[in-house]
Amino acid sequence: MRERKQQNKITGKKKWGKIALAVLLVTVIVSIGGTGMLFQEELQIIASIDKVQEQKGVYYMEVKSDYHFEEFLERGGASSDEEVSAFLTNCISKGFYQVDVEHDELACSVISATDSEGGHLWGRNFDWTASVPIIVKCMPKEGYASVSTCEFGNITGNTETTPDDFINKMLAVAAVYVPMDGVNEAGLCVADLEVNEGGMEAIDTDKPDLTITTAIRLLLNRAATVEEAIALLEQYDIHASGGISHHLAISDAEGNSVCIEFVDGEMVVVDTNSVTNFNLANGNPAAGGESAQARYETLCALYEANGGVFTTEGIRDALSQVAQTQGQWHTQWSVVYAHDTKTVDYYFDGTFQEAVSYEVSR
16 A cells, blocks of 8 residues: 555656646637637636645545536546546646546545435535545536545545645636535435445446546436446446445435446445445455445444434444544545535544535535
8 A cells, every 4th residue: 555655656756747738738729819719618717726735635626517418428438537538638738738537546434314304414524535625516517516525636646635736726617527425416425435345347338438527527427316326337347446446435415325336247236324344245344344344334323212303413423433544544624414404514634623514515
């Protein structure tokens, strides 16, 4: 793990050296105005980037379009991070420099429940070694508005680079294609979690392709319910990102909650209100390791003790009980969603005293 992450840092530094002059050229072109219109959409997006928490280094970005996502789907999607990178390079830089996306290992927890009035509540911890979170508000002209969270390190190859200058802000545009979790205005909640056991087998049929993160973007844009999400995913071959296995925790405003898993080349749907880092379809919590099993058992016990009925504060407190504050993994961000207010509350660094809140609707 340490060797791999060190290599990612080295690769990221080399990449900056290669693209710096190309981005400088783009800057000059835009400044002169000769082809400024070529980057009009990108410039509008990066103008929205704002730092929302100084100490942690959390950023916010607005995308008032689907940013070529329908075009991406019409071209058949992508079966790898490299293919997503190639598409984004053409969109963001117009070929002036390479835009890379990748996906590293992570450990996370999700719980879905209802409030006393039957409204939908949802919570998610994102656990990693370090992060530069970008909260993305996406408002496609056709489709649902959503608030999602991206890890900027999946674009830069390290967690030391931040979207504070023109070069890095241009790269941050790619965040719309690599959400780790998100909620849309219909109340659909989606989160990506690593699966610690086994491999996510490659699927190659006549269907178009999606990586895990582009699948999340598809669901946030188009699905209102778990049923619609499943139907959409069934139309694509879903591929692993970053060479690791994944599953998707999905819930909706009607109270449906499932985990979509990819076992032996097949998509499997498991009804569940709690998800961590092992395939629930295999029925072996120990397969995810001690931490994943302990977090899963804690969430299940809390759900049963409350009869599945929580307050937003109760969901927050449940996340705090499974937050990672010691050891290699650390809770980078936590999200609490309440459908009655259609807001998401963010907490950072495994602390739950003060929330940063966003409305999911337009």
